[in-house]
Amino acid sequence: MTRRLVRRAVPVCVLLVVLIAGSFLHATSVAHARTDPGRHEAGRGTPQTEVAQNASSARLQPDGSLSDIAGTAADDLWAVGQQSVWDVWMNRGVITHWNGSSWSEVGIRGDASGAAHLRSVAVAAPREVWTVGEGHDGLPYIAKGSVDGFDRVNVPQLRSGDWLGGVAAATGRVVAVGNRNDKTFMAVTSGPTKGTVWTTAQGPDGVLYGVTITGKSDGWAVGDTGSQPLIMRLTGTGWKSVRLPAVKGGFLRDVYAGDRKHAMAVGGVYQGNGKIAPLVFEWDGKRWSRQDPPQHRAELYGVSGNGDGTYWVSGYDPSHPSEGFVLRRHGSTWTTMRGHMASGDRIVRLQGVTRVADLTVAVGNVVDADEHYTDVVERFGPPAAKDSAAASSG
Template identity: 55%
Template sequence: MSRRTPRRALSLCVLMAAVAGLPLRATSVAHAHADPGRPRAERTAAALLQESATARLRTDGSLSDVVGLSTTDIWAVGQQDVWEAWQNRSVLTHWDGSAWTEAGIRNDPSGAGHLRSVAAVSPRDIWAVGDGHDGLPYVVRGDGSVFDRVSVPQFGSGDWLGGVAAAPGRVVAVGSRGRKPLVATAGAKGWSIAKVKSKGKGTLYGVAVTARGDGWAVGDDESGPLILRASGGTWKPVDVPHTDGGYLRDVYVDGPRKAVAVGGVYRGEGDISPLVLEWNGKRWSRAEVPGRRAELYGVTGDGKGHFWISGFDPAHPGAAYLLRGDGRKWKIVRGETPVRSRTVRLQAVTHVGDLTLAVGHVVDDRDRYTDVVERFQPGSTPSGEAAGTGTPEATGSRAPVEK
C-alpha cells in the first residue's frame, strides 16, 4: 500500500484500507505506559518464553494499541468486523491477570468505528481515541469500569485522530486537519487546539508526554519523517535525519535525554525498511537495527533504558516480531514459527514488571482476521504458573525466543 494515501494506512495491508485509517501504537509513560515502578532485572533474550493468545474478539478483529499499568491491569483497543467499514465496532478490552473482558461505551450504543490509541493516567483515568460512525473523531474516557464518549466541540468533520497521550492533569491527542498536523490538548479548562508551527502538510500518528509538561509527537510530511516538540504551549518541528520516503508511527520518552521514535522507509510496494530514531538530549539520530526489511509500529520501554518495538518481518511473516534495545544495540526477538501459513502484525507493545505484551492481528490463508496477544516473559516455567499472571486461551505453544 502506498504511503501517500490520504490517511496513510501504511503497511497495515487491506485491513486499514477498508476502514480508511490505521491502528497505532503505544508510547511512553503517558501514552499508555503509566510508570510501572521499579522493573525487575533485565534478562537475556534467550531466557524469554513466548506465548500466543487472543482476547477472543468477534469475527475479523484486530487490536491497535495497548497500555499496561501492571501485569494484572492492561487495556487494549481496536475494532471488530474490520471488513464492514460502516458497521464495524470499536473494541475496548481489559486484562485482569486471568481473562480479557470487553467494556462498553454507555452513551453511544452505535459504538465507534475504530479505536486506534489508548492511554492511562491511572487505573481510574483511561483515555482512547479513534473514529466514530458519525464522521467525527472519537474520544473516550473511563474510570476503569464505566466509559463515556467525550464531546469535543473543537473537532469537526474531516479531523482525524491517530494517537493519544496522558499525564496527570493533561491529555494530548494528535492526528491531522486538512492534511496538516493536528494537536489537541485537554486540561482543567477543557479542550483546545494547540498551536503547531509546522507550515507544510503532514499527519501525526504517535505522541508522548510527561508529567513535567514535555512532549513529542511523530508522523510524516511531504518530505519524510516529522517530529514536533512541545515548547511553551506550542508544538514546533525539530531537525531529523533526512530520510526520503521515511515516516514515523510511535514515540517513547525515557527522560529528557532519551527517546525513541519508530517507523519505516518506504522504498516501493512491499519494500519497507525499518526506521528507528534516537534522541540523546541534543539531537535525533538514526539507529542501526538488524534486518533490511521490517515494518515497525509501536515502541515502549521500562524507564530504565530498555526498549521494545513491535512490528512485522516479511521474511518471517508467521512469527511474532519484536526488536529489543538496551541503548547500545538492537536485537530481534522472534516468536515460534507456525505450522500453517499466516501473517502476524504486532501493532503495539507495552512493558510492565517483567512482562512484555504485544497486540495486533493474525491473517490466515483464507484472509480471515483474528486478534492476537503475544506475551514475552523471562523464566523457564510455563507462564500460566508464574506469579499468577498466566494468559488463558492460549492459541500457540510456549516457545523459547531467539536472540
C-alpha cells in the same frame, strides 16, 4: 484525500474496506504513544533473557484486530482495536481489559452512533483511561473510562474530516494528535479532566501518529510531512518541529520517552520497490540520531520502554511472517524476539507493545490464508525455572 495518508502502510483488508466504501477514511494508524506508569526497572544492567510465552487472544468477535496496548501492571492492561474489520459500516471499536487472568470487553455508555476503529489507548491512572479513533458519525472519537465503563468525550472543536491517531495522558492532562486539512493537528486539555475545556491547534504540513508526554512541559509527537519524517517537541513555549536527518520517504508511527534524556521513535521508509525498510531514531538528551536495527525489511509499528534506556519495538518481519516479532534495544545491542511458530499459512503483525514490570506484551492480528483476521496477544518474559535450569545444564 491526501497523498501522505493514501500511501500509509496498512493491512490489506483495511485498504480494501476503504476502497469498497468509495471514500478514504484515513488509513489505519498503529501509533500508540502514551504515558506509561509503573514501567521502571532497577538499574541499567543488561536485561535478563526474555522468551515467548504462550500466544493468546482477547477473543474478539470474528475479524477482530488490536491496535494498541497500555497498562500500569501485569494484571491491569488495556487494549483497543476493532471487530468486523471487513465491514466499513458495521465494524465496531472495542476496548478490552486484562485483570491478570482473563480479558473482558468494557462498553461505551449511552452512545447511539458508536466507535468504529479505536487506534490508541493511554492510561493516566488505574481508573483514568483514554482512547481515540473514529466514530460512525464521521467525527473523531475520544472516550474516557475505567473498568466500570467508558463515556464518549465531547470536544466541540472537532469536525468532520479531522483524524486522530494517537493519545497520551497523565492525570489532569491529555494530548490527542492527528491531521486536519493536510496539517498536523492536536487536541489538548489540562487541569481537571472532568468538565475541562479542550483547545485545538494546527501545526506544520503533515500528519501525527504518536505522542508521549513525560511532564507538564515535556513531550514528543511523531509523524511525517508527506515526504520526510516529522518530530515535534513540547516545551514551555509550546510544540515545535525539531531538526532531523533527511530521510526521503520516511515516516514515524510511534514514540516512547522515559525521561528528558531517553526517547525512541520508530517507523519506516518507503522503498522504490514498494517495500518498507525500518526507521528508528533515538534521543540522547541533545539530539535525535538514526539507528540501524538488525532486520532491514521489517515493518515497525510500536515502541515501549522501561524508562531507563531499554526499548521494545513491535512489528512485522516478512522473512518470518508466521511469527510474532519484537525487537529489544539495550545500549547499542539489538535482540530479536519471536513468538512461537504456528502451523499453517498466516501473517502476524504486532501493532502495539507495552512493558510492565518484567513482562513485554504486544498486540495485533493474525491473518490466515482465507484473509480472516484474529486478534493476537504475545507475551515475552523471563524463562520458566525449568527452562532456565535446562539452559544452564546444556
